[in-house]
Amino acid sequence: MTVTDRLLPPTQAIEIILREVRRLPVEVVPLAEAGDRVLAEPLVADQDLPPFPAATMDGFAVIHDDTSPWREIIADQFAGQVVDVEVTPGTAARITTGAPLPRGADAVVPVERTEVRDDHVIILQDDVRPGENVRPVGADLRRGEVLIPAGTVIGPAEIGLLASLGRAQVAVSRRPRVSVLSTGDELVDPDQEPGPGQIRDSNRFSLVVAARRAGADVVWSGRGPDDAESLRRVLLERCAESDVVLTSGGVSVGEKDLITRILDDIGTVHFRRLFMKPGKPFHFASVGQAYVFGLPGNPVSAIVGFEILVATALRAMTGQQPVLPRPVTVVLEHDVESGDRIEYQRGVVWADGEGVLRARNTGSQSSARLMSLIGANAFLLIPPRDRLYRAGERVRAIIREPIEGQPEGDGGWEPGG
Numbered sequence: 409m410t411v412t413d414r415l416l417p418p419t420q421a422i423e424i425i426l427r428e429v430r431r432l433p434v435e436v437v438p439l440a441e442a443g444d445r446v447l448a449e450p451l452v453a454d455q456d457l458p459p460f461p462a463a464t465m466d467g468f469a470v471i472h473d474d475t476s477p478w479r480e481i482i483a484d485q486f487a488g489q490v491v492d493v494e495v496t497p498g499t500a501a502r503i504t505t506g507a508p509l510p511r512g513a514d515a516v517v518p519v520e521r522t523e524v525r526d527d528h529v530i531i532l533q534d535d536v537r538p539g540e541n542v543r544p545v546g547a548d549l550r551r552g553e554v555l556i557p558a559g560t561v562i563g564p565a566e567i568g569l570l571a572s573l574g575r576a577q578v579a580v581s582r583r584p585r586v587s588v589l590s591t592g593d594e595l596v597d598p599d600q601e602p603g604p605g606q607i608r609d610s611n612r613f614s615l616v617v618a619a620r621r622a623g624a625d626v627v628w629s630g631r632g633p634d635d636a637e638s639l640r641r642v643l644l645e646r647c648a649e650s651d652v653v654l655t656s657g658g659v660s661v662g663e664k665d666l667i668t669r670i671l672d673d674i675g676t677v678h679f680r681r682l683f684m685k686p687g688k689p690f691h692f693a694s695v696g697q698a699y700v701f702g703l704p705g706n707p708v709s710a711i712v713g714f715e716i717l718v719a720t721a722l723r724a725m726t727g728q729q730p731v732l733p734r735p736v737t738v739v740l741e742h743d744v745e746s747g748d749r750i751e752y753q754r755g756v757v758w759a760d761g762e763g764v765l766r767a768r769n770t771g772s773q774s775s776a777r778l779m780s781l782i783g784a785n786a787f788l789l790i791p792p793r794d795r796l797y798r799a800g801e802r803v804r805a806i807i808r809e810p811i812e813g814q815p816e817g818d819g820g821w822e823p824g825g
């Protein structure tokens with residue numbers, strides 16, 4: 409047995425992956441194409457926002473401690489323009505939300521608390537505080553402030569900030585180029601009727617979607633040829649054109665486990681087997697400039713292996729933060745049996761009325777049962793031990809989809825309710 413044949417704990421496997429993978433180059437893209445990409449440089453404010461004190465209500469710009477019984481309306485100050493007037497005691501300017509406060513004024517009284525008579529306004533509000541209904545300069549952001557750290561995925565708010573600061577071009581990490589290759593003589597395409605002993609190839613489709621969701625550019629996907637020589641050729645060709653190649657199947661110890669043999673021959677294998685269920689046979693190798701992840705053929709093993717290990721590698725390659733998921737603690741709803749490796753049980757986690765995270769698994773945890781992943785928003789981490797994990801016990805979980813509240817009870821959506 410070589411070093412790479414021992415069952416490696418997933419944490420050690422991740423350390424090896426993080427040590428091996430290199431950062432992808434940075435590219436500059438137009439703002440409109442920056443969504444869902446990983447920001448390569450921190451966004452630092454080069455100006456104050458708002459750049460002028462702005463009204464937050466439609467009303468009248470006034471001097472807060474002006475005691476005049478009524479005030480002359482000296483201007484209409486709309487958003488998007490600047491009227492050059494000065495509010496002095498006994499005067500006020502009509503103002504709309506977002507408009508700059510005229511010189512001299514230090515508060516805005518909403519129109520509902522005023523009465524307009526011809527060219528005069530009477531302020532009905534007794535006590536006007538300085539700064540009331542005014543967004544001061546720099547209230548939203550201050551020049552020099554780091555607004556978004558490098559490594560953030562650009563979503564609606566991030567792209568909005570980039571736009572409001574005038575960043576028409578954005579430095580982002582290049583998307584990893586990924587190829588997906590299903591292997592196995594028993595596979596047929598989804599539109600084909602499987603013959604005796606055959607099954608439909610599902611991993612190719614699962615891994616393409618998983619890779620896209622993880623921000624990759626899937627440049628190729630297909631089924632591998634049956635014979636070793638052609639498979640080796642396809643693999644070499646994919647490695648030459650990809651940053652990452654994902655294979656599924658052919659990595660256990662069977663006679664026909666070709667991927668194991670080919671990777672030994674064409675690359676450097678960093679590890680082959682994990683102390684993890686699902687996902688015991690799991691190869692990680694470098695072939696030229698590419699990284700190959702030889703995922704197990706079992707459909708659940710392939711998806712879990714992708715999410716726990718491959719997605720981590722892709723984040724490291726693009727500099728996405730955080731690189732590692734941050735597990736939460738959940739309370740088991742039912743007894744759970746452990747196995748001989750750390751189990752990544754597919755589960756449902758929800759927050760109960762007290763905000764405690766509770767969890768159940770999704771039934772049979774067979775590596776072939778894709779249904780164990782349907783509706784699963786978490787992996788429940790179950791290390792091996794000689795006695796049951798009991799209902800009410802705490803275990804760690806990795807969250808993969810949003811957590812919701814309790815499905816029944818006072819359920820309805822009420823703000824603050």
Ligand SMILES: Nc1nc2c(c(=O)[nH]1)N[C@H]1C(S)=C(S)[C@@H](COP(=O)(O)OP(=O)(O)OC[C@H]3O[C@@H](n4cnc5c(N)ncnc54)[C@H](O)[C@@H]3O)O[C@H]1N2
Nearest residue numbers: 590592608609610611612657658659660688704705706709
């Ligand atoms: N003697 C041993 N046998 C096995 C071991 C072991 O340690 N010693 N490990 C088992 C574990 S755990 C797993 S997981 C599987 C992984 O095997 P392979 O990666 O070599 O995968 P295959 O044998 O090719 O296939 C396994 C299973 O998955 C189905 N499959 C394969 N490809 C696809 C696909 N693209 N779409 C859908 N389903 C696929 C295949 O038909 C098999 O049923 O090895 C165990 N054996």
Ligand code: MOO
Nearest residue numbers: 686687688709775
């Ligand atoms: O590791 Mo296999 O994925 O246990 O079934």
